Amino acid sequence: MNFEPVVLFFVLGVIAGLLRSDLKIPGSIYEALSIFILLAIGLKGGVELAKHQVGDLLVDGLIIVLIGAVIPLVAFPVLRLLGRMSRADSASIAAHYGSVSVVTFSVGITLLGKELLDFEGYLIVYLVLLEIPALMIGVILARHGQGQVRWGKLLHEVFFGKSIYLLAGGLLIGFVAGSEGIKPLDKLFFDLFKGVLALFLLEMGLVASSRIAALREYGAFLAGFAVVMPLFSATLGTFTGWMLGLSVGGTFLLATLYASASYIAAPAAMRIAVPEANPALSIGASLGMTFPFNIFVGIPVYLWMAKTIHASGG
Amino acid sequence: MTAQAMLLLTILTEEVLEDILIKEIMALGAKGYTISEARGRGTHGLRTGKWSAGGNIRIEVIGDAALCGRIVERLHANYERDYGLLMFTSAVEIQN
Numbered sequence: 001m002n003f004e005p006v007v008l009f010f011v012l013g014v015i016a017g018l019l020r021s022d023l024k025i026p027g028s029i030y031e032a033l034s035i036f037i038l039l040a041i042g043l044k045g046g047v048e049l050a051k052h053q054v055g056d057l058l059v060d061g062l063i064i065v066l067i068g069a070v071i072p073l074v075a076f077p078v079l080r081l082l083g084r085m086s087r088a089d090s091a092s093i094a095a096h097y098g099s100v101s102v103v104t105f106s107v108g109i110t111l112l113g114k115e116l117l118d119f120e121g122y123l124i125v126y127l128v129l130l131e132i133p134a135l136m137i138g139v140i141l142a143r144h145g146q147g148q149v150r151w152g153k154l155l156h157e158v159f160f161g162k163s164i165y166l167l168a169g170g171l172l173i174g175f176v177a178g179s180e181g182i183k184p185l186d187k188l189f190f191d192l193f194k195g196v197l198a199l200f201l202l203e204m205g206l207v208a209s210s211r212i213a214a215l216r217e218y219g220a221f222l223a224g225f226a227v228v229m230p231l232f233s234a235t236l237g238t239f240t241g242w243m244l245g246l247s248v249g250g251t252f253l254l255a256t257l258y259a260s261a262s263y264i265a266a267p268a269a270m271r272i273a274v275p276e277a278n279p280a281l282s283i284g285a286s287l288g289m290t291f292p293f294n295i296f297v298g299i300p301v302y303l304w305m306a307k308t309i310h311a312s313g314g
Numbered sequence: 315m316t317a318q319a320m321l322l323l324t325i326l327t328e329e330v331l332e333d334i335l336i337k338e339i340m341a342l343g344a345k346g347y348t349i350s351e352a353r354g355r356g357t358h359g360l361r362t363g364k365w366s367a368g369g370n371i372r373i374e375v376i377g378d379a380a381l382c383g384r385i386v387e388r389l390h391a392n393y394e395r396d397y398g399l400l401m402f403t404s405a406v407e408i409q410n
Contacts (some may be wrong), residue, residue: 027351027369153334271330275396 004111007295009198013205014212014292025203033200034264038163040189040196041102041124042170043182048121049171050178057122060244061129067240068130068258071233072098072137078229083221085281088142092270092277093222095138096286097229099262100130102163103204106197107295108256111303112249119249127257128167132158134262135269142274154273163265204291211288222281226289230259230298238305252306259298261286317407322374323382326352326400329369331393338392339375342384348374356398370398376406 016023049057072094079090105127112119135158158164174182182189237258241251263286271279327335332349339347352370375385386401393399 268330271328272334275393 004107004114004295004299006110006194006198006201007107010201010205010208010292010295013202013207014209015205017206017209023206025199025206030200030203033196033203035162035166036189036196037106037193037200038102038166039170040193041106041127042167042172043174043185043189044170045121045124045127045167046171046174047177047179047182048174049125050175052122057125061126063244064126064240064254065129065133067236068098068126069133069137070236071229071258072134072141074232075225075229076141079225083225086277087144088274088277089281091138091142092274092279093225093282093285094141095135095270096263096266096282097233097261097290098130098134098137099266100127100134100257101260101262101286101291101294102127102167102264103197103200104260104291104294104299105253105257106193107201108253108299108302110194110197111299112252115303117249117252118247119253120246123246123250123253123257124167125171126254128164128171130257131164131262131265135266135273138266138270139273142277154269157269157272158265161265161268201295204287208287208292211284222285223289226261226285227293230261230290230294231301234259234298234302234305238302238309241306242309248306248310251310252303255302255306256294256299259294259302261290263287263291317409320376320406320408321379321382321403322376322406323385323401323403325373325375325385325389326354326356326370326398327373327393328397328399329371331397332371332373335373335389335393338388339373339385342388343381344375344377344385346375350374356400376408 013023015021075094075097076090079085079093080087083090085093105124109119135154139154234255237255238251240258241254246254263283266286267279267283270277270282325335329351336347336349350372352372354370375382377385382403386403389399389401
């Protein structure tokens with residue numbers, strides 16, 4: 001199995017949390033780390049995007065977003081009918097799983113670096129695009145003819161919430177600057193990326209450790225869902241990437257994107273748009289279960305899936 | 315100069331509500347407000363403030379009894395059911 005040592009920082013954080021260490025990362029540092037990661041990922045995508053004809057990527061983008069929208073539409077009935085959860089909770093959790101995690105994606109990129117595999121850098125554009133339909137679908141599923149939706153507030157939250165804003169902003173700056181223009185920023189944003197990701201994962205471990213206990217209260221169904229759902233989504237992503245003719249690295253990253261569940265943008269948006277949903281359920285599942293599952297088990301499996309489909313079909 | 319007796323309304327709630335509540339409070343006639351970040355534990359569990367969806371804020375508004383009453387009534391009706399929300403008033407004397 002491929003193993004990326006940066007995930008050990010997550011373990012360090014979880015253990016500190018479980019053993020009640022006094023380790024604490026101040027809120028303002030956490031904010032700074034997340035701003036760094038979002039900008040760095042955006043810049044990287046923008047630089048890669050500048051090497052391509054943007055028009056050529058539109059059709060691929062549309063297909064990737066449409067297939068991505070299948071994820072919440074599958075998750076919702078599963079949660080509602082098999083899990084017997086309320087409409088609001090099912091819709092909110094479905095939105096979290098349709099939406100994506102930048103940190104999971106980043107761990108995937110570092111693994112590709114270690115494996116010396118290339119990937120289509122413009123995939124980062126889809127990271128931004130995939131976030132939007134998932135949240136919309138979540139709200140529509142939750143409301144479905146009952147109660148009014150604060151659409152204005154929700155759209156503002158989606159587009160100007162820091163995640164999408166910084167990712168899109170980074171993309172634009174990277175695109176305008178190109179790989180030559182961005183050189184002076186390389187040392188900060190690209191060379192230090194892995195170290196900052198390690199610090200961020202330490203904090204994620206601390207937060208996740210407090211969520212694992214919450215998840216236990218909601219039983220085996222949700223825990224099972226949090227493991228099976230990403231595997232289903234990753235399979236969808238692997239086929240989609242392969243069909244679109246992406247490289248092994250690109251196919252793997254698309255699978256990782258589909259498999260990841262949001263725990264930064266989606267919780268804030270859902271709290272506003274679907275207030276009656278219990279946030280402990282969705283965050284417990286996505287952060288307490290799916291995130292660790294993805295970085296330890298999922299990502300190596302998705303890489304294996306991408307390699308296998310390319311070896312057999314290519 | 316004599317001190318002026320007023321009420322200080324303190325609202326403890328979820329950070330995600332900040333923009334929405336400020337709009338409501340100003341529309342109800344408040345002259346201003348103060349917001350600070352807060353952490354703690356209550357009926358909605360531990361609020362660590364570790365990431366944006368998990369933090370609390372403390373909103374303070376100074377006004378007469380009528381204003382504070384209007385704000386409490388509106389927030390109670392619209393947000394009490396789904397969000398962590400605690401409101402209380404205390405008597406204050408404005409010194410300047």
